[in-house]
Amino acid sequence: MPGFSRRELLLGSAGLATAFAAGGLGARQAQAADHALTLASLDHQILPDAVTRSMMSFAPDGPPPVLRFKQGRKAAIDVHNALDEVSTVHWHGFRIPNGMDGVPYLTQYPIEAGKTFRYEFTPPDAGTFWYHPHCNTLEQMARGLTGVMIVEEKEDPGFDQDLPLNIRDFRLDGDGQFIEFFKARNAARGGTYGTVATVNWKVAPTYDLPAGGLVRLRLAVTDLTRVGTYELAGGDAKVIALDSNPLPAPVPARDLILAPGQRADIALRVPDSEDKVVRLLLKRPNGDKELCSFQPVGQSAGRDLKELKPLPPNPVPEPDLANAEVLEFVFGWSPEGDAPQASICGTLGYTFWSINRTAWPGDLPGPFDPLATMKQGKSYILRLRNESPNDHPIHLHGLSFKLLRSNKRQLPPLVTDTALLLEEETMDVALVADNPGDWAFHCHVIEHQKTGLAGFLRVDG
Template sequence: MSAVTRRDLLIGSAALAGASGLTALAAHRVFAAVDDKLSISRLTHEIVKGKPTVEMMSFAADGPPPVIRMRQGERFAIEVANRLGEDTTVHWHGLRIDNAMDGVPYLTQAPIRDGTSFRYSFTPPDAGTFWYHPHCNTLEQMARGMTGMLVVEDAEDPGFDSDLPLNIRDFRIGSEGQFLEFYKARNTARGGTLGTVNTVNWQIDPVYNVEAGTLVRLRMAVTDLTRIGQYSVKGGEARLIALDSHGLPAPVAPERIEMAPGQRADIALRVPDHEGEEVELILERPTTPVRLARFRATGASARRQLAELKPLAPNPVAEPDLANAELQEYVFGWSPGGDAPANPICGSLGYLFWSINRIAWQGDFPDPLAPLGVMKQGRSYILRLRNETPYDHPIHLHGLTFRLLRSNKREIAPLWTDTALLRAEETMEVGLVADNPGDWAFHCHVIEHQKTGLAGFLRVDA
């Protein structure tokens, strides 16, 4: 079991283990003022009880990827040391930062070679729940464990007593703890290959002890390679308050929240009043639901109420001028044919099943293909996203945030996001201001799809 306190969660990193004499706020300031470090390494770790898994990969040498915490509007620098034995990069999923810090090999930086380091430095403009992962040899490195949580704390504290990041993902692990093949080609050409073991923070059905009657912010991120699922919080008083790092206009019940790889959800939970009472995080399934984690009340009740929380402040995203926006169209479909090039620098699955606008991404090379589209900095755009396949695709755009506008299949709320779930044969329109110059990766976040052609980039010209 894991005991969760406000103090521990605000620190959120082994780098602050020596700061136990500080207040949470002071500790945070120390953390934000100095460089943090990640050591990307291979390790043996136990996911299945009593059955260690060898050749896992992490952003830490001795366990799961750490939770990285920074503060909205404050400069943050992090040194990444590569000890994997192969190239890698780090992408900061959802952050609108300088293009040079985005972590896409050759598009924004050279790969971080084994035995070398790279210093990332940026100022996060938006508060919320994010995550980080490699963009080189992406499928294997993520499948072996390289997905971590990133929290940008609000400039103004909304009033939670504690906050708990939940890294939700599957592993493809057999009964003896061994890795299974990471994908099957026939699945890659369809919806993707699902994992076999459901985990939260690298644990199967963990129990978190939380103080009774307190207010906890559950930060959920689906860092899985494939799984599109529905998630519910049951057994306590709770509200969904944010999706994909942006506050909702009004809180709603946290029931059957649909999330695809790359998407996030923040839940405000009032812990039950009585010692031992539990709240459950459930993955809904057509047959038997799966319990992913439990939150157990401990101690005397603090008797706080959800009404005491302040609304989340909106992030400073520019509203597009839809009346004067330029329309660009993107079709997500099958590959026009041809074999995948041999040995791209950052790995290939050997197939080209998918494409955007009939162009299949060839892989990561020093001379990438031309951009799929070009936008002018400061102008407004409507992107029409058309899925001509019978499979779902979570479409992620780096470096920019867009507003959902309309769909030909369903009613959609006009929410801000960086990752939109495009359902089978759905056409969706989204609006944005092209306010961040650079070449921005644009791809499906089912990683098998990304690595077999369903990727490209958009250019924002300064």
């Protein structure tokens, strides 16, 4: 029998047996995976005439690949860790078994350097999702570990082209090299912004699209910090889905607020003429920034947005509001500010934030108590109260919830996994606790998450 590793000593033999059952590669390795990812360091050009050293990707030779799945079809993904540190992969927005969720110690061991872990699941929902590490999260994501996932509907929705857009900043200096990934004073406020805006690891790229065609643009904001307002200028475009769930009716693609972790599917009717370029803009008080552009090419296909069928709703259960139990959560500063405990998954060295006056101590074996325990199959209303003057995109793993009401604005009845909680806002959301396990619950401004604004909810099966 091989010697025990540090993670096995930390978790004990019971946890070891569970982890092997959940995803360690053994006899099942004989069956080929649908996707294979390699966590690797690489040098890559982001800025013109500069190669950024020590980036990280899910491929050894370029940006993270776009992963495509079929709704309702089982998939296997082999993740090989070629880094010199541990990691995991979380599948953001997927309602899948808890053991496949990719949260260190809560659902699996960190994947050690040189090791491979197989994730297996069946995506129940169609739409746009993304994936990223949940171990040494800030640095690994800051170096490049964010990728887009697409789950295709069972029936073709009728687009001529499907284009994923991985929207994120990097913190680089003028020579294209990384600068400090965060500043403590910013982590205690809104977070530390990147310096170079990219789409699919490129600065202001141009994409050729079929003139007069219908294109599905999949915006995935995988940034660590930025809450932005986006607009498509120069074309007829409608938002058809947010956070993987279809909208009741399409809305114009302007003044679209997206926070870290959120996604938007936009149906674009490409202009007929090649001189009519469409631009994706980040709206800013000091001048809009062009993130990328879309160039019509060829003879016009003459299509119309009215040709598109409405996207089918995902099979998310409808909560029973009349019998739902209310659970309250307060998001604010840490009452003590003690430094977090050391972890092989990294720490920023500060504690600024908390949920229900309790700061998450870091990615450790625990055991820890859940913020709340829910009974499987029961409906709940989560009352999210933000006591701070900063925005918090609140993400819940493994479950989807419905927006109900806010004390500050009118909320559409959208289904999501990531809700932007504005400063001093109280928001009610509802869900059915249909997926058993311990589910991470945190702010997706990564500096907030890693300095205390995290915890987990338990669904008791």
